[in-house]
Amino acid sequence: MPRIGAEPARRRSLIDAALATIGEHGSLDVSVKEIAGRAGMSPALAFHYFGDKDAIIIHTMRHLLREFSAEATDRLKRASTPRERVDAIIDASFAASQFDRKTIAAWLVFYLHACSSRPAARLFHVYSRRLRSNLVDALRPLVGDREVVAAADTLGALIDGLYVRHALRSGGPDAAEARRACQACLERHLSAYSPGASQ
């Protein structure tokens, strides 16, 4: 039953299906047949819309990055103080839309894919630089020029680590625990910078 003007919905279905399939398999070794089947269409239609499998992968990756980016931007807009800006980034990282096992597994898969694929690496580079600079800007008023880079990189790495552990380790942290760990780490940073000024 071909419907006209179905392209955008079809493409979206395929991207969602690709994300779910990749997340479940924990690998890019998924067939177009499985992705298309999950999206309710034949493999040939997937090729019709995307050209080849790599394009499906890249578009899925871009979708994931955009979704996180939107989550972060949205929360940053609502933040007024520096501390709220840092919390916004932390919270975006562990927001429900980003912090379920399949999504994290897919994230990791793309992370790995970026090791051996130039386009994937470029895509990642852009987004991760933007995130880092957001974190640096938010932290600078809190910890000062001298320590801001180290603080941002430590907090960033901690977020990544908690993120990975949630998806891949049984008994890993849930979102609330992860947020708490980040905030505790941040507060130790703050009281090291200006002791006695906590709370």
Added chain:
Amino acid sequence: MPRIGAEPARRRSLIDAALATIGEHGSLDVSVKEIAGRAGMSPALAFHYFGDKDAIIIHTMRHLLREFSAEATDRLKRASTPRERVDAIIDASFAASQFDRKTIAAWLVFYLHACSSRPAARLFHVYSRRLRSNLVDALRPLVGDREVVAAADTLGALIDGLYVRHALRSGGPDAAEARRACQACLERHLSAYSPGASQ
């Protein structure tokens, strides 16, 4: 030119080749042909020694875990104070044998594989529990019973995050920076526990 008694060396070659191949590809989607070729033999010989591809994968994974475990155990034996024991675990994580890009990529691949493979998950579970309990034991005298679990999980996650970033991000931390970040994090923990007692 078949040499008798070549089995152990052949198996070792195959495992090394598998590790390198998986690390380069950033994926388990590697052919036995490529692994065997890199190890200087025909694919059929790889099947002769290991039975099937899964066995090659599992043995490679076990090899990686064992290597890290040995590195950590070795350093722990040389440590006498609690602080030295924590440093031993940090240093083992960023030791040269564990901290090159290919090895970390392979580690990540196995991490992901454990999501969908029971035997791989079991293997991981054993090792990661042992590592965690080592970290908890070493930290307890330093940060006290109440905070020891949180401290261990935070430090563990930070190690994981730095680890991942080194391999997967351009401009990620090198081993020295990673160690420094962990020790700084630890020291902030310590001075929060007993302020004024640092150095």
Added chain:
DNA sequence: TTGGTTTGATTGACTCGTCAATCAAAAAAG
């Protein structure tokens, strides 16, 4: 009709795993 949509069938390439055959060294027999 025209043009976007959809699929079944097909192709060529590649992979896992098997098997029979080959080869060299060690062990046993003469």
Added chain:
DNA sequence: CTTTTTTGATTGACGAGTCAATCAAACCAA
């Protein structure tokens, strides 16, 4: 010491199966 046998090492070729990608044809709305 020589010859034969056994054993493990090694491979090329093969079969079954899967996958990415293509194509022609069918389908439907405007």
